Amino acid sequence: xxxxxxxxxxxxxxxxxxxxxxxxxxxxxxxxxxxxxxxxxxxxxxxxxxxxxxxxxxxxxxxxxxxxxxxxxxxxxxxxxxxxxxxxxxxxxxxxxxxxxxxxxxxxxxxxxxxxxxxxxxxxxxxxxxxxxxxxxxxxxxxxxxxxxxxxxxxxxxxxxxxxxxxxxxxxxxxxxxxxxxxxxxxxxxxxxxxxxxxxxxxxxxxxxxxxxxxxxxxxxxxxxxxxxxxxxxxxxxxxxxxxxxxxxxxxxxxxxxxxxxxxxxxxxxxxx
Amino acid sequence: xxxxxxxxxxxxxxxxxxxxxxxxxxxxxxxxxxxxxxxxxxxxxxxxxxxxxxxxxxxxxxxxxxxxxxxxxxxxxxxxxxxxxxxxxxxxxxxxxxxxxxxxxxxxxxxxxxxxxxxxxxxxxxxxxxxxxxxxxxxxxxxxxxxxxxxxxxxxxxxxxxxxxxxxxxxxxxxxxxxxxxxxxxxxxxxxxxxxxxxxxxxxxxxxxxxxxxxxxxxxxxxxxxxxxxxxxxxxxxxxxxxxxxxxxxxxxxxxxxxxxxxxxxxxxxxxxxxxxxxxxxxxxxxxxxxxxxxxxxxxxxxxxxxxxxxxxxxxxxxxxxxxxxxxxxxxxxxxxxxxxxxxxxxxxxxxxxxxxxxxxxxxxxxxxxxxxxxxxxxxxxxxxxxxxxxxxxxxxxxxxxxxxxxxxxxxxxxxxxxxxxxxxxxxxxxxxxxxxxxxxxxxxxxxxxxxxxxxxxxxxxxxxxxxxxxxxxxxxxxxxxxxxxxxxxxxxxxxxxxxxxxxxxxxxxxxxxxxxxxxxxxxxxxxxxxxxxxxxxxxx
Numbered sequence: 001x002x003x004x005x006x007x008x009x010x011x012x013x014x015x016x017x018x019x020x021x022x023x024x025x026x027x028x029x030x031x032x033x034x035x036x037x038x039x040x041x042x043x044x045x046x047x048x049x050x051x052x053x054x055x056x057x058x059x060x061x062x063x064x065x066x067x068x069x070x071x072x073x074x075x076x077x078x079x080x081x082x083x084x085x086x087x088x089x090x091x092x093x094x095x096x097x098x099x100x101x102x103x104x105x106x107x108x109x110x111x112x113x114x115x116x117x118x119x120x121x122x123x124x125x126x127x128x129x130x131x132x133x134x135x136x137x138x139x140x141x142x143x144x145x146x147x148x149x150x151x152x153x154x155x156x157x158x159x160x161x162x163x164x165x166x167x168x169x170x171x172x173x174x175x176x177x178x179x180x181x182x183x184x185x186x187x188x189x190x191x192x193x194x195x196x197x198x199x200x201x202x203x204x205x206x207x208x209x210x211x212x213x214x215x216x217x218x219x220x221x222x223x224x225x226x227x228x229x230x231x232x233x234x235x236x237x238x239x240x241x242x243x244x245x246x247x248x249x250x251x252x253x254x255x256x257x258x259x260x261x262x263x264x265x266x267x268x269x270x271x272x273x
Numbered sequence: 274x275x276x277x278x279x280x281x282x283x284x285x286x287x288x289x290x291x292x293x294x295x296x297x298x299x300x301x302x303x304x305x306x307x308x309x310x311x312x313x314x315x316x317x318x319x320x321x322x323x324x325x326x327x328x329x330x331x332x333x334x335x336x337x338x339x340x341x342x343x344x345x346x347x348x349x350x351x352x353x354x355x356x357x358x359x360x361x362x363x364x365x366x367x368x369x370x371x372x373x374x375x376x377x378x379x380x381x382x383x384x385x386x387x388x389x390x391x392x393x394x395x396x397x398x399x400x401x402x403x404x405x406x407x408x409x410x411x412x413x414x415x416x417x418x419x420x421x422x423x424x425x426x427x428x429x430x431x432x433x434x435x436x437x438x439x440x441x442x443x444x445x446x447x448x449x450x451x452x453x454x455x456x457x458x459x460x461x462x463x464x465x466x467x468x469x470x471x472x473x474x475x476x477x478x479x480x481x482x483x484x485x486x487x488x489x490x491x492x493x494x495x496x497x498x499x500x501x502x503x504x505x506x507x508x509x510x511x512x513x514x515x516x517x518x519x520x521x522x523x524x525x526x527x528x529x530x531x532x533x534x535x536x537x538x539x540x541x542x543x544x545x546x547x548x549x550x551x552x553x554x555x556x557x558x559x560x561x562x563x564x565x566x567x568x569x570x571x572x573x574x575x576x577x578x579x580x581x582x583x584x585x586x587x588x589x590x591x592x593x594x595x596x597x598x599x600x601x602x603x604x605x606x607x608x609x610x611x612x613x614x615x616x617x618x619x620x621x622x623x624x625x626x627x628x629x630x631x632x633x634x635x636x637x638x639x640x641x642x643x644x645x646x647x648x649x650x651x652x653x654x655x656x657x658x659x660x661x662x663x664x665x666x667x668x669x670x671x672x673x674x675x676x677x678x679x680x681x682x683x684x685x686x687x688x689x690x691x692x693x694x695x696x697x698x699x700x701x702x703x704x705x706x707x708x709x710x711x712x713x714x715x716x717x718x719x720x721x722x723x724x725x726x727x728x729x730x731x732x733x734x735x736x737x738x739x740x741x742x743x744x745x746x747x748x749x750x751x752x753x754x755x756x757x758x759x760x761x762x763x764x765x766x767x768x769x770x771x772x773x774x775x776x777x778x779x780x781x782x783x784x785x786x787x788x789x790x791x792x793x794x795x796x797x798x799x800x801x802x803x804x805x806x807x808x809x810x811x812x813x814x
Binding site (some may be wrong): 038 | 275305312313314315316317467472529544545546547548549550551552555559691704706707711713714769770771772774776777778781784785788792793800809810
């Protein structure tokens with residue numbers, strides 16, 4: 001025998017007080033908050049583009065709006081890098097590119113050496129990331145980076161030439177330094193200088209970590225590294241993305257520049273497996 | 274009845290094992306960025322560790338506790354064997370496999386994106402897939418809780434759902450809905466970039482979706498602790514629950530207002546309009562209501578126990594409470610930490626005051642106090658009260674348990690109060706090292722050392738915790754008395770349908786989500802040019 005059940009109470013009904021009160025309170029709270037947040041608070045702004053009910057609501061909702069008169073961006077006085085690296089930039093690279101790059105590289109050997117290892121305090125290119133070599137060539141060509149020797153060399157290269165050169169140099173074995181291990185890492189390389197907004201060199205250039213577009217620096221000539229940091233600091237070199245390296249180099253002391261250049265040039269490059 | 278002992282034990286042990294590892298990582302992080310350690314020469318290691326610590330503490334540990342405790346509640350409160358035990362094991366395995374899949378790339382330094390993902394940083398796809406597996410495993414638990422309740426209701430038409438199960442299912446529904454935000458973010462925004470299909474990502478939209486998950490997930494972590502307040506504490510201290518209905522209203526309020534408030538994490542983000550920030554700030558303020566209801570109800574329940582034990586006068590009942598009972602200590606400590614943490618939370622959620630502490634160490638101090646303190650100390654208490662049922666052996670180390678809880682409380686206070694203060698001085702969060710030799714930062718140095726002392730006390734407390742649990746497995750077997758939850762002063766015989774079902778509250782939860790999130794999401798979906806290039810973590814090129 002089953003006990004008689006009370007008739008099932010209907011929940012979603014205006015006769016159910018729990019329903020009317022809970023929905024009413026929720027809607028009421030939302031409505032009051034919306035009125036305050038979208039009408040009352042924005043009315044505190046007196047700028048013309050926020051005055052009036054509709055403008056107030058739109059600004060509070062986050063509809064993109066113009067603040068005051070549109071100003072055209074200030075054009076930079078120097079030429080900046082326009083290179084964009086995407087995952088597709090080097091998809092067409094293959095062994096043929098390396099062969100073509102090797103042929104093209106004959107004109108580079110005077111400074112960068114027959115194996116991509118310089119005897120003239122020019123950068124060693126053997127085993128450098130291809131994105132780095134490609135970007136620098138493009139910047140020399142566009143004038144974003146200027147060098148009496150390199151600018152004319154790059155002027156007549158096609159885009160494919162530059163990719164081929166990058167692929168060739170990236171394929172070469174890196175410099176091997178006889179000494180085992182790296183010298184002690186100076187603080188500027190390991191930790192930067194947080195209070196001067198200098199991130200650690202090692203965070204982008206190795207050995208701690210790497211960032212796309214940043215070269216590894218180990219084994220590069222000390223003179224070259226120091227010269228580039230000084231050029232960034234003075235603004236003579238200005239093809240760094242978003243002024244990153246200029247901001248860093250400007251904040252570095254001469255001692256820190258020396259320490260970083262000495263450390264990297266004495267360190268063995270990371271060996272690819 | 275508690276039949277699925279192995280299942281619950283597997284959840285608890287896996288949860289606490291990951292917790293132990295993550296706790297050590299946390300203490301290490303506190304040490305390396307203190308003035309006692311030279312600057313890390315590999316700051317990436319710090320972020321690797323923070324990612325592992327956060328992912329375990331946010332996704333794996335509390336989820337497993339909620340699942341394991343939920344299965345136990347289902348069997349004990351409904352007095353019926355768990356329906357779908359095989360599915361429950363499948364869920365556990367998914368969490369296990371997901372955790373391993375996520376932690377391997379993190380350990381290799383290929384996913385140092387922190388547990389909040391922070392697009393446009395992009396890590397290894399296996400990290401995100403691992404998190405997805407953990408969430409899918411927990412969704413199995415959500416479904417099982419719903420199924421078990423349905424089976425019970427068929428057999429018990431019109432009867433009030435036992436409070437523990439009502440709260441448990443409310444928590445599971447809250448989790449099911451809040452996890453959707455991060456799931457959308459991972460599946461539709463992050464993974465396509467992580468596997469190389471796209472090279473740009475809408476970081477703003479991703480952050481909005483994550484905020485959908487980010488705040489209510491805290492209430493998901495908190496629900497097991499609140500369940501323990503209501504259904505374990507009054508019985509353990511020898512009293513009765515002051516009001517069963519009030520408890521239900523608290524959990525219902527969490528379900529409705531905990532969800533659509535996450536944009537208060539984005540007060541400094543430019544992609545959300547100020548109106549929505551204010552709206553969500555207002556709803557965040559409402560979350561104080563269920564917490565205050567809970568504090569009132571539990572204090573009243575405990576007062577009943579104090580007076581039953583002969584306490585008299587305005588405060589005499591406090592002295593009469595069973596202070597040697599671990600559950601009594603746990604709830605008292607939990608409330609103190611909830612009080613401090615809640616007060617800090619009011620500052621975080623206030624649109625204006627937030628600007629003082631946004632992205633400072635204050636915020637990390639805050640959530641460690643609330644989660645690591647008020648919530649986790651109740652996880653310990655839950656384990657202590659369930660362990661004799663799970664192992665069939667009584668826990669004999671009462672003194673050790675008291676030491677453990679005292680040390681956890683002291684350690685957490687010593688760690689987090691100076692941590693808050695460092696934030697007030699302006700110390701930013703997510704930094705691997707600070708230049709404490711700089712005169713502007715020098716006053717912050719001592720606060721980090723104090724926090725480190727707190728962290729080490731916490732490690733000692735955790736060691737004691739593991740000793741208590743391990744000894745619990747080795748004692749002489751003894752049939753534990755039938756496990757029962759607290760009884761209310763007036764146990765409900767009938768309930769209004771609103772307090773005995775979830776339909777209305779889920780409808781309000783979803784409705785409020787649409788109102789509070791609909792426009793910001795729709796606008797970012799429609800606007801062009803809102804994507805930025807992704808930044809790969811751990812990539813050389």
